[in-house]
Amino acid sequence: MLAAFLPLALSTYRFKKDSSVKKSLKVFVKTYGCQMNERDSEMISSQLQRAGHELIDNEKVADVVILNTCSVREQAEIKALGKAGYLVRRKRTNPNFKIGIVGCMAENLGEKLFKLNGVIDFVIGPKRLHELANILEGNRKNLSIGNPKRQPLSHDFDRKLETNKCTAFLSIMHGCNMRCSYCVVPRTRGNEQYRPMEDIVEEAKFLAENGIKEITLLGQIVNNYGGRLMPVINGKTPFVQLLERLDILPGIKRIRYMSPHPKNFSDDLILAHKTLSKLCPSVHLPIQSGSNRILVAMRRPYTAERILTIVKKLRRVVPNVGISTDIIVGYPGETEEDFAETVSLFDTAKFNMAFIFKYSPREGTRSAELVDDVEESEKERRNQILLQRVQEASLYYHQRFLGKTEEVLVEGHARRGTDTMFGWTPNHCKVLFKASENDIGKILSIQIDGSTTTILSGTIAENA
Ligand code: SF4
Structure with a gap:
């Protein structure tokens, strides 16, 4: 077993600026990719503020631009590289301006990034982000990837x-x-x-005390939390034990998690959706393919039949549960028959949302050694077919809420109209409605009177 507990100690929650900092810099952080990266960017920002730097929203006046990158898809890398190329011009007119590339692409491409773009100042992988403030103090080019020499405290x-x-x-x-x-x-x-369970619970308490109503637990395979290093107790996996501890915290009203793996989607987790009042009736279940042959090639240890069993059990236990997925089309060797099996799985499972990706080889992976033999136009055709299926399923799913009153957590202003706000139902449906800025953070009862494939709309219920 390769996993290990992080030797974490709780860090202070309050921000004390480090008075020994040499020069306060204006730093702009741009985030690409997944929620993990978003959370990493929050940590970067906190770390730099504690070190006396200023985090800003306007990259044009920044002394330092940090690109927190993603390597999962080729497109994400192309975007970040394009951005780094664009920033080079500023470096030419202002030699003190710094460009840093951090995150998964930094780890994946490492030193090559210095060669691709001669004016990048530092490259830091995700496991070494805690070194960032120190690296900013220096003036030399810095490559910091691989495992850290010292484990960080609880960044x-x-x-x-x-x-x-x-x-x-x-x-x-x-x-x-x-x-x-x-x-x-x-x-x-x-x-x-x-992370130790105690640390996570403490952090959730801190969040609740500071006005957070909804937490989303993050992990690459979030439902494998604890692995074999934490015991199963009374048939409950460590992840469900953690959910139970969080469910009783005052202040926290909703709990979500992202992303579970079908392999670890155990019955105790399905049951938790029934027994834990704050666990939201919405599950993101990445399946990647509906063809068992392709799943084997992808080294995904489950079958299409197993996916359908999970979906069936969830729907039995949680009425109206929202189920979304990730899918890759055009994996090397994916035939028309393989794709037809994915379509068939979509038709049965009726995912109400899906992130559909056209396969692109990633350097350093096993599949990159295979011939990328599905034509781009064919990948696009398969993408469109699944998109159509998801749109139909989503519209059908949304329509079931018409005329009902839903509890909506108000998150902020919608793009359209100053008095239009948006929020989310427990099932993770986005809702638009008229409300005021003072309602942000409240859970309002909204009478749903409109639905499209992507959104619901409504009005505050009269008896709310
Ligand atoms: S489960 Fe597979 S797809 Fe997900 S992070 Fe791990 S290796 Fe990547």
């Missing part, structure tokens, strides 16, 4: 909450022990490491 808990925020991500583990053929994450983030 997980290093956070500063934005005002008016009512939802937060909470990392409960790092890394992944699986070796899916197409994925760079185990290489960039390393093997699984679990």
